[in-house]
Amino acid sequence: MPALNEIAALRSETPGCAHHIHLNNAGASLVPRPVLEAMQNYLTEESLHGGYETFAAHAGAIAGFYDAMAKLLHTNPRNIAFAGSATDAYARALSAIPFEAGDVLLTTDDDYVSNQIAFLSLQNKLKIRVLRAAKLPEGGVDPQSVKELMEKHRPKLVAVTHVPTNSGLVQDVEAVGRLCREREVWYLVDACQSAGQMPLDMAEIGCDFLSGTMRKWLRGPRGAGFLFVSDRVLEAGLEPLLPDMAGAVWVENDRYLPMDDARRFEFWEKPFALLVGSGAAVKYALDLGLGGIERQVTALAEHTRQQLSALAGVLVLDRGSRRCGIVTAFFEGKKPADLKKALDGAGINTGFGATVNALIDFKEKGVDWALRLSPHYYNTHAEIDRAVEVLAKVS
Numbered sequence: 131m132p133a134l135n136e137i138a139a140l141r142s143e144t145p146g147c148a149h150h151i152h153l154n155n156a157g158a159s160l161v162p163r164p165v166l167e168a169m170q171n172y173l174t175e176e177s178l179h180g181g182y183e184t185f186a187a188h189a190g191a192i193a194g195f196y197d198a199m200a201k202l203l204h205t206n207p208r209n210i211a212f213a214g215s216a217t218d219a220y221a222r223a224l225s226a227i228p229f230e231a232g233d234v235l236l237t238t239d240d241d242y243v244s245n246q247i248a249f250l251s252l253q254n255k256l257k258i259r260v261l262r263a264a265k266l267p268e269g270g271v272d273p274q275s276v277k278e279l280m281e282k283h284r285p286k287l288v289a290v291t292h293v294p295t296n297s298g299l300v301q302d303v304e305a306v307g308r309l310c311r312e313r314e315v316w317y318l319v320d321a322c323q324s325a326g327q328m329p330l331d332m333a334e335i336g337c338d339f340l341s342g343t344m345r346k347w348l349r350g351p352r353g354a355g356f357l358f359v360s361d362r363v364l365e366a367g368l369e370p371l372l373p374d375m376a377g378a379v380w381v382e383n384d385r386y387l388p389m390d391d392a393r394r395f396e397f398w399e400k401p402f403a404l405l406v407g408s409g410a411a412v413k414y415a416l417d418l419g420l421g422g423i424e425r426q427v428t429a430l431a432e433h434t435r436q437q438l439s440a441l442a443g444v445l446v447l448d449r450g451s452r453r454c455g456i457v458t459a460f461f462e463g464k465k466p467a468d469l470k471k472a473l474d475g476a477g478i479n480t481g482f483g484a485t486v487n488a489l490i491d492f493k494e495k496g497v498d499w500a501l502r503l504s505p506h507y508y509n510t511h512a513e514i515d516r517a518v519e520v521l522a523k524v525s
């Protein structure tokens with residue numbers, strides 16, 4: 131296994147690097163060969179021996195997913211559930227909160243679009259109230275505002291997105307977590323854009339649920355996600371709105387017992403090839419080390435911001451005292467379609483966000499779209515410089 135500074139070796143273990151400059155790791159990263167092979171081998175075995183038989187023969191590799199994910203999050207395998215996506219994990223967690231009419235859900239301006247839609251749906255259906263805490267002058271949720279709103283409104287749930295999809299900001303989930311723990315308030319963290327690009331410690335964050343995906347910074351497959359479930363949740367008997375026979379046992383005609391671990395939040399049927407690939411992806415990240423990954427990603431992102439800022443008419447939009455691997459920029463007088471065409475033509479993968487992806491953030495920044503570049507540790511300065519060179523030539 132190459133080390134983090136062995137970029138050439140890391141790239142030769144990533145087949146996609148031979149085809150593209152991939153600066154869309156916040157969309158979906160390129161899977162490394164060990165992850166690809168783990169999934170291919172599993173699928174081959176299923177085709178030769180049968181799905182249930184392959185499952186029975188690979189209990190070790192399947193348990194390996196829960197073990198690796200527990201190491202990544204500094205928790206126990208019993209606190210980990212597999213999910214079909216970050217949103218799937220998030221929705222299952224949200225459905226477990228015993229909301230009643232009049233309850234308050236406290237969140238931030240920078241929470242993910244789908245989370246905001248889910249909160250508003252609960253507001254419509256269950257008559258809860260959605261409140262958003264104020265921001266710090268430099269960007270990111272203000273813990274003092276969270277504290278004041280908690281004291282005034284006693285929310286049933288606090289929900290914070292660690293890293294928003296549309297900016298390089300890292301929100302202070304630990305400070306909010308301390309407030310939740312002092313007041314015993316349920317706390318849900320969306321770590322979809324932070325898992326795999328920085329260390330995550332469940333005790334330090336103090337959350338009850340934390341959701342994420344495999345396909346972004348963890349470099350795993352699409353169609354796979356995870357949910358951390360705290361012991362507090364398990365002991366309090368919270369369960370998803372609709373558990374199935376993996377999450378509960380039907381013990382009497384009119385009674386079931388929920389599982390005593392986080393499997394309570396899983397469904398029985400799973401894409402086991404993806405689950406095994408996810409385990410391989412998490413092990414890959416653990417072997418490289420999350421502290422080093424964060425340093426390398428942050429340095430590449432800072433380089434990207436500097437290069438973009440040097441272009442005339444380019445506004446780098448990222449705010450916050452702590453920033454990460456997502457770089458967003460607005461190009462005055464340019465059309466996103468023209469930028470995309472030029473980048474695609476040069477074999478450079480990037481992402482674009484529109485106002486509907488970040489309603490509050492983009493309105494405040496006075497933009498209606500942004501280019502998103504998201505380098506991972508396997509990208510190079512030369513790749514970033516090439517992307518900036520292509521962007522500079524778009525008229």
Ligand SMILES: Cc1ncc(COP(=O)(O)O)c(C=O)c1O
Pocket residue numbers: 156215216217218242244291293294295320322323342343355
């Ligand atoms: C911050 C954040 N949360 C949640 C999601 C949703 O993840 P998924 O598409 O896996 O449901 C995304 C996807 O981009 C995201 O950026």
